[in-house]
Amino acid sequence: MSAFDYDLFVIGGGSGGVRAARIAASEHGAKVAMAEEFRMGGTCVIRGCVPKKLMVFAAGHGAAIDDAAAYGWQVEKGRFDWTAFRKRLDAELNRLESIYTRNAETAGVTILHQRATVTGSHTVRLADGREISAKHILIATGGTPFVPEPYAGIEGVMTSNEVFLMDALPASMLVLGGGFIACEMAGIMQGLGVQVTQMYRGEQILRGFDSDLQEHVAAALVQQGIALETHTDLTALERGADGGYMATDTQGRRRRFDAVLFATGRVPNTRGLGLESAGVAMDKAGAVTVDAYSQTNVPSIFAVGDVTNRIQLTPVAIREGHAFADTVFGGTPVSVDHSDVASAVFTRPEAGTVGLTEAEAAARGPIEVYMASFRPMQSAFIGADTKALFKLVVCAVTRRVLGLHIVAPGAGELIQIAAVAVKMGATKDDFDRTVAVHPTMSEELVLLRKPTRTT
Numbered sequence: 001m002s003a004f005d006y007d008l009f010v011i012g013g014g015s016g017g018v019r020a021a022r023i024a025a026s027e028h029g030a031k032v033a034m035a036e037e038f039r040m041g042g043t044c045v046i047r048g049c050v051p052k053k054l055m056v057f058a059a060g061h062g063a064a065i066d067d068a069a070a071y072g073w074q075v076e077k078g079r080f081d082w083t084a085f086r087k088r089l090d091a092e093l094n095r096l097e098s099i100y101t102r103n104a105e106t107a108g109v110t111i112l113h114q115r116a117t118v119t120g121s122h123t124v125r126l127a128d129g130r131e132i133s134a135k136h137i138l139i140a141t142g143g144t145p146f147v148p149e150p151y152a153g154i155e156g157v158m159t160s161n162e163v164f165l166m167d168a169l170p171a172s173m174l175v176l177g178g179g180f181i182a183c184e185m186a187g188i189m190q191g192l193g194v195q196v197t198q199m200y201r202g203e204q205i206l207r208g209f210d211s212d213l214q215e216h217v218a219a220a221l222v223q224q225g226i227a228l229e230t231h232t233d234l235t236a237l238e239r240g241a242d243g244g245y246m247a248t249d250t251q252g253r254r255r256r257f258d259a260v261l262f263a264t265g266r267v268p269n270t271r272g273l274g275l276e277s278a279g280v281a282m283d284k285a286g287a288v289t290v291d292a293y294s295q296t297n298v299p300s301i302f303a304v305g306d307v308t309n310r311i312q313l314t315p316v317a318i319r320e321g322h323a324f325a326d327t328v329f330g331g332t333p334v335s336v337d338h339s340d341v342a343s344a345v346f347t348r349p350e351a352g353t354v355g356l357t358e359a360e361a362a363a364r365g366p367i368e369v370y371m372a373s374f375r376p377m378q379s380a381f382i383g384a385d386t387k388a389l390f391k392l393v394v395c396a397v398t399r400r401v402l403g404l405h406i407v408a409p410g411a412g413e414l415i416q417i418a419a420v421a422v423k424m425g426a427t428k429d430d431f432d433r434t435v436a437v438h439p440t441m442s443e444e445l446v447l448l449r450k451p452t453r454t455t
């Protein structure tokens with residue numbers, strides 16, 4: 001008999017926690033309990049990737065109606081019915097939540113639907129007061145939206161946590177932030193018929209992405225009708241008597257918006273978690289500090305996913321959760337390779353990226369940049385200005401493709417496939433040897449003969 005109640009106690013039923021719990025229980029026979037204080041599935045399923053992508057699809061249909069008319073279809077575009085969409089969205093999220101719950105339970109995981117906090121290196125306390133002991137504790141509490149101090153308490157101001165729960169679509173919305181969530185939400189809302197102003201205090205949106213990709217997406221947002229205001233920050237925000245908001249900015253403007261969405265970053269969800277009581281080390285941002293095997297400085301406590309602030313993406317959290325379970329309960333130490341992780345930004349058109357940006361690659365040595373920016377056939381035909389970008393960043397010495405950046409319809413799907421080649425270490429010559437698929441946009445990837453620039 002074990003001296004502990006469980007072999008593993010997981011705090012957080014999101015992407016990383018659920019995978020870790022399931023693998024530890026079903027594949028390695030561990031006795032596992034998991035606490036989830038909100039809804040099973042976590043951010044990705046309940047208030048992140050999934051509802052967002054469904055809204056991207058909804059918004060995309062609006063644009064498709066416009067395109068269809070230009071192609072000759074006799075169609076009339078009505079208004080978007082948010083209430084009908086919300087009903088369907090709620091049903092879908094309920095369905096997914098129950099699948100997550102069922103899968104974890106089938107794997108033998110005991111789910112406790114309440115908050116848990118750490119009280120020691122082997123103990124947690126549940127909201128109902130129960131103390132539970134476990135040989136290992138996994139912190140998988142994710143992240144939470146960050147709202148700058150003066151605006152945090154203003155009634156009705158939204159973050160990505162609330163935006164999927166709106167009762168009605170506003171006529172106008174101020175979206176604050178320049179990250180991928182801000183850009184996606186701006187694009188979605190504008191696509192659904194909301195007049196969007198996106199305000200970002202930095203120089204260019206999508207900080208950290210390749211500069212050509214940044215510029216392409218920024219131009220696409222503007223072309224879509226979004227008022228994109230960079231180098232601009234809020235200086236004051238007040239709730240008006242009519243339920244709207246008066247926003248004053250660093251350009252001295254004072255404007256009214258029906259709704260305000262803060263997409264100004266996310267912070268690790270460690271506040272009040274009791275990690276200090278167990279002596280778990282965290283960085284300045286509150287992220288749990290871990291080694292390559294997701295182990296903290298307290299040997300019995302591990303952490304995976306957004307709470308560790310490595311790469312805040314669902315597939316990364318899942319990998320880390322799986323690797324943790326195999327390492328601790330499977331007897332095979334597995335570390336996650338965080339290099340060349342592909343990702344997408346679901347704007348219109350989408351952006352997809354893998355590997356190094358041009359600036360990162362240039363800082364490491366001589367490079368060649370191959371780039372094509374053009375109006376794809378389907379846009380050119382109807383006189384739309386939508387432009388696609390295909391960009392390869394190549395090491396001038398080894399010819400290896402170090403980075404690949406795409407802005408194009410379906411770029412999220414394209415980058416997944418292209419990422420395999422980049423991960424395998426494909427060279428520019430491998431791309432050149434590949435015969436094009438015609439007529440497609442992505443044939444450009446294998447037809448870029450002359451470098452646009454070398455540095």
Ligand code: FAD
Nearest residue numbers: 012014015016037042043044048116142305306312313314
């Ligand atoms: P989470 O999924 O956040 O799960 C943590 C869970 O822990 C939550 O359910 C929370 O309720 C629970 N919890 C926290 N504290 C406690 C406690 N003390 N006791 C009990 N339970 C607790 N990633 C992508 O890869 N692609 C995308 O397109 C994408 N889009 C996104 C869009 C939005 C709007 C947002 C917000 C995120 C998006 N992400 C996307 C990021 C992705 O959602 C996260 O990287 C992923 O969910 C991280 O998983 P996790 O397991 O670390 O944490």
